Structures are given as structure tokens and as C-alpha cells.
Amino acid sequence: MNRGPSPSCDDRPVTSLSLDPEPPGHQHDHAHTHGPAAPVSKHLRKVIAAVLVPFATAVLVGLVALWPGGAPSHERTGVGFDRQTQQGKVVKIDKVDCTDVAAGQQPADGSAPPPTSSNGRCARATVEVASGPDKGRTFIEIVQPDAPLQLRDGQGVVVAHAPDAPRELQYSVTDVNRKFPMTLLAGVFALVVVAVGRMRGVMALIALAVSFAVLTLFILPAILQGSNPLLVAVVGASAIMLIALYMCHGPSARTSVAVLGTLISLLLIGLLGSLFIGWASLTGNTDDSTGLIHGLYPDIDMSGLLLAGVIIGSLGVLDDVTVTQTSAVWELHRANPTLGVRGLYRAAIRIGRDHIASVVNTLVLAYAGAALPLLLLFSIARSDMGTVANSELVAEEIVRTLVGSIGLVASVPVTTALAALVVSADRTGLGAEAGAPAPVRTGKGRRRRTKP
Structure with missing residues (x-):
């Protein structure tokens, strides 16, 4: 199934709109260009900066305010992983x-x-x-x-x-001791990523290391220190998103649109998750691991921890969807610069529908594969599906899957619309900036150029 352009940090030619101003004297025929997309207009740079700079500042302030300074110590219980x-x-x-x-x-x-x-x-x-x-x-x-x-x-x-x-x-x-085979497998993974992605692959590995650093140095210790798990997850996930996307794809308008689409989708997932976790009375304390955590740190909000897991778990797939959709819009505009907002949106949303079908199926199967032993136990017990779905252990996975899937589906039209608006508005702005005649809309998303 066609999933559209690959969202990975590969080594394809960069066609994103640079946020840097265009060099003096460097003009393009915006109706017939076949090279890399031109830089965004000055007006759009201001609009994007007006949205992203406050957001990035808020994330930085959140990191500083919630920084835990290390996980709290406790006396070992000798149970499970908490033993010498x-x-x-x-x-x-x-x-x-x-x-x-x-x-x-x-x-x-x-x-x-x-x-x-x-x-x-x-x-x-x-x-x-x-x-x-x-x-x-x-x-x-x-x-x-x-x-x-x-x-x-x-x-x-x-x-x-x-x-x-x-x-x-x-x-x-x-x-x-499984350290050697796991280390060897990690090395093979890194070699494959670098061999295929080259410099983009190297940047992807660095972004992956930074993501793990944020998770282990900020998110987990901050939750153990008693900070609100939802707030910590939102700040940590936002930091990971900004670092990973800009590190992999560069400081471009295309990346900025993907960031905005991901942010809107994460907010939707947070709202829906908070609503349905509370409505379904999910406690988040369903197995030995969560029970041990609650016993060691009784002040942790376990339902908030569940919601934090939903947000962090959805982030990786959201990045894939939003980057793919922005890349699709940019490439469609490059292939046919005469397409307006409607034309770009309609063409890119067809790619997005294929992406939705494959990604949602992937997400559901990923959760089902992780819970396969549990599902097998229910099958052995011959419990009916209603009883199985109503149990908190399974209901958590159902809510997690459905909330994440709703956010994924919503990210496609949102990101596509944002990208189409940016590309179309940018083209008009660039024409005016460069002294070229502005294209005139002729209906149905098509434009023609007026004579100078």
C-alpha cells in the first residue's frame, strides 16, 4: 500500500523551504521551477516564528521548572527489578x-x-x-x-x-546475560541506518540518543519526584519532537509545518485521553510492575501515568504521518506549481488516506502483538469478548489504541491543510518580494500569471 514519501531522515535532495532569506539577486521563475523549492517569504517566516518561538520557549521553561535532578532514592525491596x-x-x-x-x-x-x-x-x-x-x-x-x-x-x-x-x-x-547479542544487534541497526541514510541516518541516530536522554534524564525521574505525569509527558514529548524533527529534517518551513501538525494532534490526544481515562475509571494500576511502582511511590498519579504513556507512545507515529504529509504537499507543489490550496489539499489527502489505513492497522497490530500472551490467556479461559474488553487490563489497551488512532487520523487533514496554505501563500508572497507579477486565481485552485 502506498504510504507516500518516506518520512525517515534519508539523503534525498532537500526540497523544503528554507527559513533563511533568499540571497540578493537570486530569483526564480516560480511558475516553472524544477529545482529545490524557494525560501519562504518574509511574511511567512514571521508567522511561523510567532507560533514556534513561544512554543519552544514554553518547552524550555517547562524543562527548567520540572527538571528533577535525578531519581529519588529508596530502600530496596528485593522484589523483581528492585533487588541487588x-x-x-x-x-x-x-x-x-x-x-x-x-x-x-x-x-x-x-x-x-x-x-x-x-x-x-x-x-x-x-x-x-x-x-x-x-x-x-x-x-x-x-x-x-x-x-x-x-x-x-x-x-x-x-x-x-x-x-x-x-x-x-x-x-x-x-x-x-544478553548484553553481547543485544549490543551486536544495536550495532547492526546503526550500520544499516547510516549505510542507507548516510548523513541523514547519522542525524537520526543522534536524535534517537537525545530522545532516550530526555526520557531517562527528565521524564522518568520527574514523574518519580512527584511532578504531574501529564505535564511532564507533554513537556518531554514536545522537547523530543522539536529536537528530533529539526535535527533530522533541518530548520525549514516544511519541518515547521510538521511540528505544528504534530503539536495539534498531541493536544487532541491529551484531551481525549484525559476524558476517556477518567470516564472509563481506568486506574493505571493493573499488573505487578505498576503495583510495585505504586507501592514504592504512593504519591504518583497512576491514571496520569497511563495518559502520559499514551502521549509518548503516539508521538513516534505522529512524526511519521506529519512529515509524510508535508513532504507530499511540497513535492506536489514542486511537480505542479499551478496547483492552489484546494488542488494541493485534494491531491495530498489521497496520499494521506492510504497512510491512515496502513498506520492505524500498524498501531492496532503493535498493541495486539505486545498483549498476545494476555489475549491467549483470555482465549484459554473461554471468556466472551464483552467480558474481556471490560476488564481494566484490556480496556487500557483499547483506550490507548483508539485515542492514539484518532489523533493519527486527525493529523492527516490538519497537517495537509497547514502545508497547502503555507505553500500557496508563500508562492504569492515570493512573487511580490522578488518583483515578479503575482499569480492571479482563475478558479478551481488554478492560477495564471498576469503580464508585467
Whole structure:
């Protein structure tokens, strides 16, 4: 399905309207140009700046006012991710009869030991602690033949450390070490992006790193410090949007239109999300992770955290849609400069309808794929769809998907209309600025040039 011009930071020729004024003496025949689009008129530069400068200033003020200065400390609970861990390595594996071993060692987190199989061959792993104050110390881990985590000789593992437990029970294996394959995959991803996108690919990777920095250094710590999750998400998402779009696509009118379209859509998503999360009485506290967060930081507004997740989760796809639509309008104008506002809008919205169909389907399938184990459990339980949809765990995903999809669909006509207005108004303004006769509208979006 045609999704229109690619919104990625690629290395295609830059056809966006530069915000810099046109060099003196450099004039274009705006009715027949085939090169890069001309810079925007002085009037439009002022209009765009009047909107974006206050917005960027407000985002900067929000970052300064809400900056957390680091996540608050707390006493470890020893549950889940909130426990002390060290690196380890399996140095020896012995196969023994399961009937000859005890019921398994007591886990370091204090939970009940897993049941021991009555028959079969168990693995008796000798594990060496590879980091921390007890580096070099070894302990024994018994692995049942039907355990989900199977160990092998020489394998790197993550071990939980319970310093208050008896010495023989202080360490236990909780997971395998996956850092190398994940780092290798990240390196391959970076190479592919740079090889295809070249300089634009490099800028996309830098923007990605900045986005993660805003998320980990500002959004997450600020929420933990007790700031309003919705306000933090709006400020953080706006900062990510400004940095990523302008870094990838440059300070141009086309990028500015995409920013405005994304901003309007994010505001719509925030309003709808706030309305329906409250109306549906969604608490945001539905699983072990959110329960642990609420237990450690009871002052966090969990429903606000849910809304913040909706906004941040929608931002990436919104960028894709708005950049695509502005690029479509610019390229249509370049191919046929005689098209007026209506003509540009009608042509670009046809591309947008294809984009809507594919993006909405992508969003729904992404959420369904993430919740596949949960949906499988409901299927095993043979619950009817009404009961499943009414449960808060599923209702959260439904509201998240539908609110985000409404924002995506709305971003297409909004961004397309903004881009068509900017392109058409800019052409008239440039003609007057350059001393050329202004084109005259002849109806149905077409224009003709008056004789000088």
C-alpha cells in the first residue's frame, strides 16, 4: 500500500523551504521551477516564528521548572527489578538425578523454592560471581529439566544478591546475560541506518540518543519526584519532537509545518485521553510492575501515568504521518506549481488516506502483538469478548489504541491543510518580494500569471 514519501531522515535532495532569506539577486521563475523549492517569504517566516518561538520557549521553561535532578532514592525491596544483582558465569555443569538433590535451593529473594521433579536429570551448575564485593565466590544452582531457564557451561548470567540471607542462600541465578547479542544487534541497526541514510541516518541516530536522554534524564525521574505525569509527558514529548524533527529534517518551513501538525494532534490526544481515562475509571494500576511502582511511590498519579504513556507512545507515529504529509504537499507543489490550496489539499489527502489505513492497522497490530500472551490467556479461559474488553487490563489497551488512532487520523487533514496554505501563500508572497507579477486565481485552485 502506498504510504507516500518516506518520512525517515534519508539523503534525498532537500526540497523544503528554507527559513533563511533568499540571497540578493537570486530569483526564480516560480511558475516553472524544477529545482529545490524557494525560501519562504518574509511574511511567512514571521508567522511561523510567532507560533514556534513561544512554543519552544514554553518547552524550555517547562524543562527548567520540572527538571528533577535525578531519581529519588529508596530502600530496596528485593522484589523483581528492585533487588541487588551482580554478574556471574557458569563454570561447571554436572548432570545428576533429580531424586538425589534437595527440593532446590531457596531463592535469594526469599520466595518459595520451585518443586523438584521426581525423575529425570537435573543440572547442578557451579556459578562464579564476576562482579561486586564477592567477586570470585562460587555457589551451586540446581536447574530442573523443565525449568524455563536452562544453563550451559561458560554462559554469562545475572545473579540476585540477598546480603541478609544465610551465606549459602545469598546468591541465586535470575537470568542470563544478553548484553553481547543485544549490543551486536544495536550495532547492526546503526550500520544499516547510516549505510542507507548516510548523513541523514547519522542525524537520526543522534536524535534517537537525545530522545532516550530526555526520557531517562527528565521524564522518568520527574514523574518519580512527584511532578504531574501529564505535564511532564507533554513537556518531554514536545522537547523530543522539536529536537528530533529539526535535527533530522533541518530548520525549514516544511519541518515547521510538521511540528505544528504534530503539536495539534498531541493536544487532541491529551484531551481525549484525559476524558476517556477518567470516564472509563481506568486506574493505571493493573499488573505487578505498576503495583510495585505504586507501592514504592504512593504519591504518583497512576491514571496520569497511563495518559502520559499514551502521549509518548503516539508521538513516534505522529512524526511519521506529519512529515509524510508535508513532504507530499511540497513535492506536489514542486511537480505542479499551478496547483492552489484546494488542488494541493485534494491531491495530498489521497496520499494521506492510504497512510491512515496502513498506520492505524500498524498501531492496532503493535498493541495486539505486545498483549498476545494476555489475549491467549483470555482465549484459554473461554471468556466472551464483552467480558474481556471490560476488564481494566484490556480496556487500557483499547483506550490507548483508539485515542492514539484518532489523533493519527486527525493529523492527516490538519497537517495537509497547514502545508497547502503555507505553500500557496508563500508562492504569492515570493512573487511580490522578488518583483515578479503575482499569480492571479482563475478558479478551481488554478492560477495564471498576469503580464508585467
